[in-house]
Amino acid sequence: MSAWFAQHRAALAAALRRLWSTPLNTLLSLLVIGIALTLPGFGYVALDNLRDLGNSATGVQQISLFMNLDASRKDVGEIENRLRQAATGKWHFVPKEEALKRMQASEGMAEIVASLPRNPLPDAFVIEPTNGEPEALEILRKEIAGWPKVAHVQLDSAWVKRFDAFLRLARLALWMLAAIFAAGLVAVTFNTIRLQVMAQAAEIEVARMIGATDAFIRRPFYYYGALQGALGGLLAAGLVFAALHLLGEPVGNLAALYGSSFALREPGPVEVAALAALGAFLGWIGAQLSVSLSLRKFD
Template identity: 80%
Template sequence: MNAWLSQHRAALAMAFRRLWATPFNTLLSLLAIGIALTLPGFGYVVLDNLRDLGRNASGVQQISVFMTVEATRKDVGEIETRLRQFANGKWRFVAKEEALKRMQASEGMAEIVASLPRNPLPDAFIVEPTNTEPEALEVLRKELSGWPKVAHVQLDSAWVKRFDAFLKLGKLALTMLAGLFAAGLIAVTFNTIRLQVMAQAAEIEVARMIGATDTFIRRPFQYFGALQGLFGGLFAGALVLGGLRLLAGPVAELAALYGGSYGLKPPGAFEVGALAAVGALLGWVGAQLSVSLSLRKFD
């Protein structure tokens, strides 16, 4: 066990030395890997923020439950009891008197309201479900429609479905883009390792002559590819954070123009760590492919 750990420590140290031996080439490789990981990483963050924005937008995923005009306080109380037992989100009651006052306060509506013989508006409940998936919202709408003294249940399901379809399309496009850039990252690592193997061909020949196994020879190159991908992933995380910091001000100003407030949610430590881990894995794969194919030439 100690010998195995010593071999891995030595291979890791050798990989670090190779990284620092050619700082300019290392910097260029990290830049290429960082950019390759930044675009899908940034796209993931943008989709995540769009999903939160859609869920938090006022009235977007609310269900309005309108009672019949002749509904009594007892009928309203029964619906309140059902909603308390429902316990699947928040809700609030809008009395018909309050709705009439809001309508009267609207521009140009005061005279119209004053001319009405009685209040034509019904009592209503505004429900904000926890589960905002389009299918779940539609099921809930149908369930609420069957409750007693409920005249109409309003849900802009078409908007919700369009928004959900847009997010799914964006996720699919992002997955395809990530696959392309992952292949590019493997190609960058493959070419870098191939050049290293060619430059150290004589050393590899001598090592094999004195009994070194292919696993022993591959190990430093594998660590080199993994470290290169790891640092490239961390660099990509820094680029994503920097880009979001630059966009935070304009996005907040745009939200203020529409009467709201919204702040971009940056990726957390887990997301940055996942990006670095993906980079390390792809770097290891590229190194494994490159050195395995290159060693065949020494057979």
């Protein structure tokens, strides 16, 4: 086992030396890989922020339950019990007196409200469901509509469905873009490793003559491709952070104009590690394909 670890340490050290020995070529390759991973990475973060923005928009995932005008406190208590048992999510009660005060405080409504013979507004509940999927919201709306003393249940399901359909389409487009750039990353690594194999053709011939196995010869190239891909992934994460930092203030100012405090969410450590791991995996695939084809010339 110690010999196995020693071989892998030696292969890793050889890969690092090769990266360091040609800094300009390494930098250019990392830039290509980083840009290839930045676009899908930034697209993923942008969609994630867009979903958060949609979830935080007022009323987008809220269900408004309006009671009958003749509903009593007992009827309101019955609805509260049903909401607790259903465990639908967060909710709060809006008494009709409070709704009337809000209406009276609105500009130009004070005189109109004062002229009314009685309060025309019903008691209401505002529900924020835990499950924001359009199908789940529609099922919940129909269930609540069947409860006693419920006059009307309002849900802007059409808006929610359109927004969800847009996110699905954008996610599909992102996967297609990611697949295209992943193929490009594999091609870049393939070509880089092929040049490495050609440059060390004499060393490979000598190594085979003294009994080196194919695994021993291939291993440094595999590490080279994986390291190059991982470093490119980390560079891509840095570019995504830089882009979000530049967009943070303009997006915050735009949100403030609409009375919101929305801020862009940056990728976490797990997402950065996933991007680096993806780069390493694609680099390893490119190295494996390149080495397998290139070493056939030495058979």
